[in-house]
Amino acid sequence: MGTGLRNARTARGWSQERLVREIEQYARRHVTDVASTASLRVYVSEWENGKRNISDRYASILRQLLGITDSELRGDPSEVVLSTVDGYDELLSRIDSASNVSQSMVKAFNEQTELLRTMDRQLGASGLVDQMTGHLAALEDALNFAVLPSTRRPVALALAGASTLAAWQAIDAGAVERAWRHYELAKRAARDAEEPMYLAHAMAEQAYVLCEAGRPGLGLELVRDAQRTIGQGGSPRFRAWLYAAEAELCVHAGMPDDCHRALDAAAASIPPGAEDRDPDMLSIFLNDAHLARWRGNALALLGDDGAVNSLYGALEVMDPSFVRAQAGLHADLVQAHLARAEYDDANKHLRKARLLASRTGSVRQRRRIDLLSARL
Template sequence: MLFGLAPLDLASPTGDHGGSHQEQADELTARIEAAAAIDLTMVMILTTETNNLRLMDRRLGGAAIADKMRAQIAQLEGVHRHAIRPGIRAQLAHVLSETAALAGWQALDTCALSDAWDHHEHAISAAREAENPALLAYACGQQAYVLIDLGRPAEATELLQHVRTTYDRRVPGHLRTWLAAAEAEAAAILGDEATCRTALDQAAALLPGDDADPHVPYVSLNTHHLARWRGNCLVRFGDPDTIEDLRSALAGMDGTYNRAEAGLRCDLAHALLAMGELDAAQPHLYRADQLATTIGSRRHGRRIKELMRAATRGSR
């Protein structure tokens, strides 16, 4: 006050904002009350909606369900942020982590790498609040693919090895298999054949007999999927068994994993081109292109163009 800096309204140092303060209080109260309406039944409904989005993503791709994904994440974020009961809040964090990880994978498929990274950071944070090591390991493992697409396979391999060391004994068998296969893929891209083959052998040994585990619905992995993954890795080293692995995997595809089939046909075309079998490779490239276009996969689209250019050069 001695320096002439005292507020004009001594009774209200911040000025008269009572109206806006009350609006904020009313809005926050309404959000907390809306979140309080979420019970176990509602959590199950939200979980089912995320599972349905996952199934739609496999067939249609992320672009076709982008609006639905944004709405689901916005709804989950809203109720999670304002949930008070610890048990419900933790379960909402669980669903939010699964949904954010799915959004991250979709962003990766469209080559939106910054968005993919942010979605996975969101998934990791939610998994920590849910205190679920499987969700945390999965989100970190998927984030490694962002590093791969950034051209940083060494860091991706290091991250996956850290995740396996930290969480391997604390997560279900299907996820342990998934993490081992992901490490193999990162090592293959890095050009480390020894690490790749070791991780593939570990993945095969870890794979449970059942096709699915209800505790990890975000991991879909069986012998056919693992054969596809093995072929994807070993095609980079010119392994002659790759073609048979990939054909076996293709025979076992059930037609609902369009993104996976597009990738598989790219790998098979790659292997056939490496063997000089241009005519055999063409139908796989054509079908892969159809699938990539259907699901809006820019990631696969870029690879298909590279393989088509290689096929053109090989035919000259």
């Protein structure tokens, strides 16, 4: 009963006492009442031991603090609950409603995805679980009852974009099974939309789940399959992004020469100039500065002295609104300075990385920072 809460709490490295403090801080920020400190300590213990059910009010608070869904919080098995369709009249009503999905509604769906993307990169994913779950449910419902391709394709495309964002947020929150399911949904939606770029994007990001699960070789195969999926198509910026992803996976697969070739291919493909967003794939942000960070990350993992210059160059021009990316960049600098036995510099960037990761509630960054900290 309480294993979901316990697992989410420990994944963040929080004690029960820390969770109690976080609940109290949440209550103060949102001007809402919660039980006393002593009572909350009892509640948390009883929730985790299955002696007390988590009320809906506390469940809402815990989901936002821990970045998990309701089923993950309560330890229920992941399942899809289907609504019962009461006869043909109800079915036809849903189909008619879906057929009336207009371009303005699709635009509203995409604007909601964009808002969630902006909030995610600045504040982190943990507080967005409920909003993202509801957003995906609305998109899936619209797609499930849309009949004709002219109606399905724009909705499917919106769902593909939202699902990959939800999947990356789940990776950041340490919910890898949820991330995998979201990527599978994104791939199905991209096929429905007949959009190879969106399919390739979901495949390449899904490769990171495999890499972090200890299968970088399999992840690398998936990235290269994504490259074959678009062939000579796709925008130049997106092709550069795929090469950079390939380079990172090559590092983890122990293939340094392939990593350098992929980085060179990325540099040759990326369009010149400061513009970083791909108009054909709005989730892609990549320019020379971002690529310098990616190169620095790869070189740092390889123990190459050239990593430090690339990373400091990227740090100077990084958009301050990309808070989680800043945490990753400082972690990269820790890695690079450790390779040069520059421990004072490594400690300085470790402190900054930990602070930024705490601001966004990133379990993924926290794990990496803990591993780096153990080497100091």
